Amino acid sequence: MDKNSEEFLYKYLNNASPTGFESSGQQIWLDYIKPYIHDYISDTYGTMVGVVNPDAPYKVVIEAHADEISWFVNYISSDGYIYVIRNGGSDHQIAPSKRVNIHTKDGIVKGIFGWPAIHVRDRVKEETPSLKNLFIDCGCASKEEVEAKGIHVGSVVTFDDELMELNDKYYVGRALDNRIGGFIIAQALKRISENNIELPFGLYVVNAVQEEIGLRGAEMIARRIKPDVAIITDVCHDTYSPMYDKKTQGEQKAGNGPVLTYGPAVQNNLLNMIIEVAESKNIPFQRSAASRMTGTDTDAFAYSDIGVASALISTPLKYMHTTVETAHKDDVENVSNLIYEFLVQLKSGHDFRYIK
Structure with missing residues (x-):
């Protein structure tokens, strides 16, 4: 990781962004991504969207949420x-x-x-x-x-807790859920810009507010953007940690790669494309299943307007909703890499419908 990215990571995660009061963190995030976008959107409640190719008719979202408990x-x-x-x-x-x-x-x-x-x-x-x-x-x-x-x-x-590193392998702190996702999508965007990738579609890099009280920011911005595709990032539980039951809570481990979720809100053709990208690029990944709702902004995008092809890529996290939320550095890198590789192979106008 270069020095600029590392400084952003620490500044962004150490900043307080409580639900409903995210504006200072959103400004930090926007300042970082500005060199890599053509325009941005700021809505009434504070969701920030960096836009590449704002005039393109086909719209793709990559998303995280900015608020903390x-x-x-x-x-x-x-x-x-x-x-x-x-x-x-x-x-x-x-x-x-x-x-x-x-x-x-x-x-x-x-x-x-x-x-x-x-x-x-x-x-x-x-x-x-x-x-x-x-x-x-x-x-x-x-x-x-x-x-x-x-x-x-x-x-x-x-x-009053700040980001630290553990054994040179993990990031530890409060509010990795899900500002680590905001960092991840910003890094994917940065890589697209630095590699001079000309995307054939409009890319909307969304940092939504108010997820922790019911996906509210994502609901608002999804209706405004009306995207064709949405890739949502969030965190999930490392069930190898003590006191978890894999039979009921699934099997995911920090360090073993991004977690791809199956569930009604996840569009299977989109999910299969992500899996194909991961396999072709040798990006490790894990699988999970969601009964009914995913409980993430995936649901807000999937069921907005007339329905948006949506998928969820999660970072396994230890000790969620504590001051010592713990994510493996390799997973942070691999989630960002998977999003990048998905974007660079996606064709404008791709139709994800099951029956055409």
Whole structure:
């Protein structure tokens, strides 16, 4: 990886982009891809789209989502403790003793998720962390002191954790789900530009907002672009990690390659083309199956407008929705490579219908 790409990766993943508050991360992402696009779209809620060949009638999307899970301030007690609700699928069990950033219009206020000492908790009926008892301490002794710092009901809170590397093999941090996907599609775009590839179609590189609360950004932008093809990136579970059951959760492992999903929202002719590309280019891949919905932006694109040929390429991830989400460097490279190789062989106007 070149220095510019590495700097982008760290800057982008370390930036906070909570659901509904993605704009600062979107600006970082847009600034990085601008040299490789002809135009861009920014919609009302913050989804960013880099466009190559904007006048081409045949439209192809590669997509990731930009938002991360977080918390909202929900109540401030008279003695200055802050109680929260989820913004997305934040895990209450990992919160105690975590450091947090409380985002205000005047900047970051530091806080911590406090928790009673082990010595004093009831050993018979010991409480476990829940939204009923989680609280944030920002060093204030009253509600008025908290509010004087710019904190109010609705202030958003993120964990204070940054990207690191583990054993020179893995990226570790919060919000790899799915800003690692934003990095992956940006790298595929960069490679197309640097290799002077003249695509015969319009390429729409989409970084969608609000996936973590129901695929909302993808729903909006899919209707606006009306693409012919959509390749969605997201993350899936490394089921070789402890406490997973492969019989019910499938068999995927970080380091073994991109995961290609089968399911009703995935268009099989498109999926088969991706598999053929992977096999011809010796890109390792794994398979998974989705019952009913994939739970990713694939569903939003597939079922938008009159239906879009859509497929899902996932990066296997350890410890999803924690502050130590872990992705293998080889998978990051191989997902981006697979997307690139798919794009350079795709012909404009390709008809993916089953019956013609």
